[in-house]
Amino acid sequence: MNDNLSSSLRARMVARYTELRGKLERIVGSRDDAADAMQETWLRLAAMGEGATVHNPDAYLLRMAANIATDQYRQDNVLLVRGEIAELVHIVDEATDPERVASARSDVQALSQVLNRMPARRRAILVAARVEGQLNSEIARHLDVSVSTVEKELRAALEFCKKHLPNVEAAQRGHYAGARKY
Template sequence: MPDTSRTQLKQILATRYAYLVRRLERITGSKEGATDALHETWLRLDKANVSTQVANADAYILGMASNVAIDQHRHERRHAHDDDVDVLLGVPDELADPERILTARRKIDSLKDVLRGLTPRRRAILLAARVDGQLNREIAERFGISLRLVESELSAAMKYCLQRMQEAGDPYTDSRSSGPRKF
């Protein structure tokens, strides 16, 4: 890469740093990961080997930073030591006392009873979304219905379950405890 391109890219990275961090944060999942990747990108720009002028500097920098972030993630994941895993496995579970286990089992049984009160399609949609983690559009394709109908059925199922669990006296069914699905 000619020195002028390298210098221009570094100048763009410096002037648009806050914007690039926000964009990269969506990819890395954290601001720290984004800043680390951009700092490494700054260093790698000195060694970049491209012989033509870059048409879209933001895309070039973000692509390069994304690759850096992936490399960093792989490196961190590779260095999880077996000793650390053994230590974590040796930590006693303080939450697994008999009373908590019994309470959790009762709550699950209560939820199963509530789920039986749903129509078969609503129950299947709710389980696909909340247990299997399927996207609404995947559920719509699976059932051959519209995305809007999936959202409507899912909302109705959630409201029904919340209401029934509250009636059963479950203290943990606060309707403000979770937000809408982002997908």
């Protein structure tokens, strides 16, 4: 890629940064991951070689950033090597602690009661997003509603959980754009 094309792509990225980052955020499900990928895209554009042509600069920049985010996700979620597995075998499992089990059961029961008090669509959106890991666009398509509606309902569901589950740590630290599939 020549310097002229690299410069024009960087100028395009500056001009459309907010829109591109917003689209990337919907793809990766995290504002922070999207911002990191956009920054890395900027750096890679500066270091590009010659020889490529770009017909759709926005699509090119978005795909480049999405690929960077995917690569980073995969790198952050590398499987364990044999030595690490051997070390983990000797770690004491605290999950079987009776107090933790009772607390977890209590949290699940409280969550179940809160979910039952939500409207059916809001509950379905929350479960699809947080339990099944579906993207907002997939949920919208499945429920035949707009992505905006899914986002509003998800935000309302999470706020409802925070309000009605003040002693449940997971509900209090929930984010609107939490871990989702890429």
